[in-house]
């Protein structure tokens with residue numbers, strides 16, 4: 401069973417999300433009413449995963465617009481822009497956040513001659529369209545991804561790129577859930593994904609609930625299962641893909657790709673074209689989020705697991721070099737190298 405969409409906006413103008421920080425122990429939906437609450441939910445990873453962040457930001461932009469009282473467009477835009485800029489500071493790496501905010505702003509600017517209530521109505525539709533388009537993209541990515549593996553294969557994945565990280569099906573987990581629906585036997589190794597354990601808490605939760613044969617491993621166990629011949633493909637999501645194919649995803653992903661190359665295992669990055677940043681020429685143009693040291697030292701533990709005052713470095717993402725990536729799977733098809741040429745074609 402695939403989880404229901406993890407967010408909705410009702411007539412009371414509330415963004416309702418499944419609080420992912422509480423999984424797998426509690427399934428709690430929370431209502432977000434203000435821009436500040438949505439900002440906090442994104443920053444704290446209550447809603448996370450690049451497409452889901454974009455969808456939440458789109459709804460956040462609509463909610464912010466809805467609450468603005470202005471008679472003329474310029475006043476409306478000035479007040480609203482402050483809220484958009486604020487939402488843009490919630491997390492830096494997933495480009496879907498910026499894609500959604502820019503798309504919402506463009507919708508308003510393209511309709512500046514309309515009345516403010518009309519613009520607000522258009523923004524509501526636009527935010528919903530971002531979510532609906534993501535569902536369709538997920539479905540296509542799942543089909544293209546499934547064409548790359550065969551019945552009986554085992555896939556290794558890192559972090560969580562499943563239904564709760566998107567609108568509905570997921571990207572890296574989409575083909576696996578589709579395979580399950582079709583009665584195929586695809587097994588999964590899920591890296592636990594230090595330090596925030598998205599693999600253990602979310603991927604293992606989603607796949608186990610869907611009845612997929614999933615085995616949880618610590619991040620440092622990926623090489624042994626690869627060496628033992630237990631993995632036929634790696635499927636990972638992405639937060640921002642540069643135009644040369646360099647792909648930012650959860651910290652540790654590039655290590656998996658290096659191991660996969662060593663053992664001759666295909667390494668696939670799956671994501672919608674909304675995750676491709678046309679302004680990023682290479683991975684060097686991707687901003688990497690640095691997070692709180694406590695995520696490494698104390699979070700999840702009963703007692704601190706590092707000496708007080710010890711220095712830490714906690715980048716939340718890394719960039720996998722394009723030469724380690726066998727193909728990038730988008731809703732428009734499977735893109736193989738040379739990426740500089742072939743990614744460009746997606747937008748022609």
Ligand code: MRU
Nearest residue numbers: 448449450561565637638649650
């Ligand atoms: O820090 P997170 O949990 O938001 O990181 C998420 C990932 O790295 C996912 O793999 C990525 O966003 C793709 S989600 C379809």
